[in-house]
Amino acid sequence: KQDAELRAIAEMRAVDDALREDAAVAAIPEKVAMRMGKRMLPFVGIPLFGSMGTFVAFWYLATYKDMEFQPAAVATTTVAFLAVGLLGITYSVLSASWDPDREGSAFGADEFNRNVGELKEGLSRSRENALLRER
Known part of the structure; x- marks a missing residue:
């Protein structure tokens, strides 16, 4: 166990140095x-212009x-489009291929799943590194 911890610390320091x-x-x-x-x-763009x-x-x-509309209906509809646009920003980043040499698919569903997995892996690695730094 201590060997694995020392290896992890060495890897973390190598990344820090790089x-x-x-x-x-x-x-x-x-x-x-x-x-x-x-x-x-x-x-x-589409949700933003839709809003x-x-x-x-x-x-x-x-x-x-x-015609008369309740202000809440106007606000809800407009904000709903803006919320979809906000989700669109996130999806745009996560559905693009993060490999510079690979274009990826048009809709990006495979890339989205791969990138979310990499993001989770990176977050858990960051958590582990934070625990190692505390010791």
Whole structure:
């Protein structure tokens, strides 16, 4: 058990040293960042413009068609589109292939599952590293 702990500490220190030498190692590669940005156009843009379009539609119907709407209905509909856009940002990042050499699929379901797994693994590694640093 102590051997495994010492190995983990050595690995953690090696990673720390590598990051100290070159902080760019921890950066998102430009190809991956561009891929994430391209995915944001539909996954964020459509809900965002849907939110604005819905608000304008409510205004048009109330002003020119003499229809009445509860303010809560207008707010709920607009905020729902914005919430979908917020989820779209998250999905855009997680559904893009994080491998610079692999484009990934159009919808990104496989990449999403793979990246969520990597994210969970990274969080548990961070938790373990924090415990090791406390000792």
